[in-house]
Amino acid sequence: MSKLLCIAGGGTGGHVMPALALADAVRSQMSEVNVNFIGAKRGLEATLLPERGEDVLLLDMHAVQGAGFMQRVKVLLWELPQSVMQIRKAWKISRPDVLVGVGGYASVAGVVAALLSRIPVVLYEQNAIPGLVNRMLYRFCARMMLGFSSAEKHLQYRSRQSVVTGNVIRDDILKVVYTTHEKPCLLIVGGSQGAMFLNDTVPCACQNLARQGKDFRVIHLVGAGDGRVQAVKAMYDKVNIEADVQVFSHDMPSLLAQASLMVARAGAMTVCEAGAVGMPALFVPLPWAADNHQYFNALSMKEVGAADIVRQKTCDVAKLTHKLSHLLFNPVALQAMSHAGIHQTIRDAGKRQVGVLEPLLEASP
Numbered sequence: 001m002s003k004l005l006c007i008a009g010g011g012t013g014g015h016v017m018p019a020l021a022l023a024d025a026v027r028s029q030m031s032e033v034n035v036n037f038i039g040a041k042r043g044l045e046a047t048l049l050p051e052r053g054e055d056v057l058l059l060d061m062h063a064v065q066g067a068g069f070m071q072r073v074k075v076l077l078w079e080l081p082q083s084v085m086q087i088r089k090a091w092k093i094s095r096p097d098v099l100v101g102v103g104g105y106a107s108v109a110g111v112v113a114a115l116l117s118r119i120p121v122v123l124y125e126q127n128a129i130p131g132l133v134n135r136m137l138y139r140f141c142a143r144m145m146l147g148f149s150s151a152e153k154h155l156q157y158r159s160r161q162s163v164v165t166g167n168v169i170r171d172d173i174l175k176v177v178y179t180t181h182e183k184p185c186l187l188i189v190g191g192s193q194g195a196m197f198l199n200d201t202v203p204c205a206c207q208n209l210a211r212q213g214k215d216f217r218v219i220h221l222v223g224a225g226d227g228r229v230q231a232v233k234a235m236y237d238k239v240n241i242e243a244d245v246q247v248f249s250h251d252m253p254s255l256l257a258q259a260s261l262m263v264a265r266a267g268a269m270t271v272c273e274a275g276a277v278g279m280p281a282l283f284v285p286l287p288w289a290a291d292n293h294q295y296f297n298a299l300s301m302k303e304v305g306a307a308d309i310v311r312q313k314t315c316d317v318a319k320l321t322h323k324l325s326h327l328l329f330n331p332v333a334l335q336a337m338s339h340a341g342i343h344q345t346i347r348d349a350g351k352r353q354v355g356v357l358e359p360l361l362e363a364s365p
Contacts, residue, residue: 001032002032002033002034003030003032003033003034003097003098003361003362003364004033004034004035004036004094004095004096004097005023005026005033005034005035005036005096005097005098005099005100005357005361006035006036006037006038006096006098006099006100006110006114007019007022007023007035007036007037007038007099007100007102008037008038008039008099008100008101008102008106008107008109008110008111008114009038009039009101009102009103009104009106009107009110010037010039010040010043010044010045010102010104010106010107011040011042011043011044011045011103011104011105011106012043012044012104013044013267013269014103014126014267014268014269015102015103015104015107015126016039016043016044016045016048016049017269018102018124018126018147018167018168018268018269019037019045019100019102019124020048020052021167021168021170021350022100022102022124022168022350022353023035023037023054024168024350025168025349025350025351025353025354026353026354026357028350029350029351029354030354030358030361033361035054036054036055036056036057036094036096037049037054037055037056037057038056038057038059038087038106038107038109038110039056039057039058039059039104039106040058040059040060040061040104040105040106041058041059041060041061042061043104043106045058045106046058057086057087057090059079059083059086059087059106059109060079060082060083061079061080061083061105061106061109080108080109080112083106083109083113084109084112084113084116087109087110087113088113088116088117091113091117095117095119096114096119097119097120097360097361097364098119098120098121098122098357098360098361098364099111099113099114099119099120099121099122100121100122100123100124100357101121101122101123101124101134101137101141102124102126103124103125103126103131103133103134107133108133108137111123111137111141115140115141120141120142120360120363120364121137121140121141121142122141122142122143122144122145122356122357122360123137123138123141123143123144123145124144124145124147124353125144125145125146125147125151126147126167126268126269127147127148127151127268127291127293127294127296127297128147128148128150128151128268128293128296128297128299128300129150129151129154129291129292129293129296130144130146130151130154130155130291131290131291131293132290132291135154135155135156138155138161138162139156139161141161142161142360143161143162143163143356143360144161144162144163145162145163145165145352145353145356146162146163146164146165147165147166147167147268147272147349148164148166148268148296148297148300149164149300150296150299150300151164152164163352163356164346164352165346165349165352165353165356166272166345166346166347166348166349166352167268167269167272167346167349168349168350168353169272169273169276169345169347169349170273172253173252173253173256173273173276173277174276174347175253176253176256176257176277177257177278178256178277178278178279178338178342179257180260180331180334180335181258181260183215183216183217184216184217184260184261184328184329185216185217185218185219185258185259185260185261186202186206186216186217186218186219186259186260186261186262186263186324186328187218187219187220187255187256187258187259187261187262187263187264187279188202188218188219188220188221188262188263188264189221189262189263189264189265189270190221190222190223190264190265195223195265195284195286197284197312197315198263198264198265198284199220199222199223199228199231199232201315201316201317201320202220202263202320203220203232203235203236204235204317204320205317205320205321205324206218206235206236206239206241206324207235207236207238207239207241208317208318208321209321209324209325209328210239210240210241211239212325214325214328214329216241216260216328216329217241217242217243217244218236218241218242218243218244218245219243219244219246219255219258219259220232220236220243220244220245220246221246221247221248221249221255222245222246222247223247223248224247224248228247229245229246229247232245233245252273256273256277256279259279260280260328260334261279261280261281261282261324261327261328261334262274262279262280262281262282263281263282263283263284263324264281264282264283264284265283265284265285265286265294266283266284266285266286266294266295266297266298266309267286267294267297268293268297271283271297271298271300271301271307272345274301274306274307274341275301275306275341275342275344275345276341276342276345276347277341277342278338278339278341278342279338279341280306280307280327280333280334280337280338280341281298281301281306281307281308281337281341282307282308282309282310282323282324282327283297283298283301283302283307283308283309283310284309284310284311284312284315285297285298285309285311285312286312287311287312287313295309295311300344301340301341301344304340304341304343304344305336305337305340306337306338306340306341306344307337307341308323308327310323
């Protein structure tokens with residue numbers, strides 16, 4: 001008899017991509033389980049999931065994080081109740097056996113609807129510090145899957161429901177083998193939207209290195225935005241640095257295979273993928289990320305010697321130049337960081353996540 005798993009949440013790639021990875025893991029290991037989604041009309045899932053042919057219920061909800069007082073009131077007192085009603089109405093036709101909340105504002109509505117409908121709920125926290133909503137809701141849920149082992153210490157009732165599964169890493173990235181290169185290559189990744197701080201600061205630090213006589217090349221993903229590629233490329237060309245400047249890349253395995261050191265924000269998937277490849281990293285966490293979760297993601301790698309961290313508020317071109325000079329041209333240090341990252345990585349996260357969901361799906365009537 002077929003079962004139905006519903007995955008609720010999204011908003012950004014940090015929630016949507018882990019949701020898709022979880023769905024793919026379930027489908028590959030439990031062929032009798034169907035998967036559908038709940039998301040928001042304003043999230044990345046509104047375009048990405050239909051393009052993949054996924055069955056998704058889209059809610060008319062706004063984010064609360066960073067919103068003004070009146071929008072928070074509107075979301076909590078109007079949009080959330082309306083969304084819960086919309087979900088429960090849809091479930092009269094197709095009721096899931098288990099719901100997984102992956103984070104984002106649509107996740108809250110899905111979790112609340114499932115609890116009211118007495119459907120088992122599993123929360124999936126990708127980051128090293130659980131978000132406020134997950135910390136509040138998790139005591140009412142069947143299980144909580146954690147992408148980082150360090151997240152467990154932030155949960156008040158951690159001994160009962162939480163299980164460390166890791167975050168699912170794409171197979172094509174798991175196949176990448178890190179190596180140092182005779183001519184070091186610096187990879188700068190600011191996420192799908194880019195990071196203006198990295199776009200402005202890293203090329204200036206690279207100019208300093210070039211003026212010191214350092215020989216290296218650069219791959220820089222600048223993110224979407226008018227004129228970004230041309231402006232950043234011009235900064236590298238000014239001192240004759242070999243630089244491949246792109247908006248975004250759909251072939252990250254190729255870029256990771258070329259890189260000696262990565263400079264990046266510290267989203268959960270970026271950190272986990274760096275660890276899986278054994279990619280030495282210099283993380284510059286997004287300072288206004290909710291609960292400062294990017295810093296804690298990066299800290300999990302720094303503590304084992306796999307990465308270093310520069311806080312944006314204390315970072316300038318001189319400091320970044322010093323950090324890059326110390327790391328990029330030191331193959332012994334890079335290899336040590338690489339080995340530490342690989343040993344830190346959970347490589348069977350998909351199997352572990354399915355292991356959490358399988359008994360709940362089987363137990364449903």
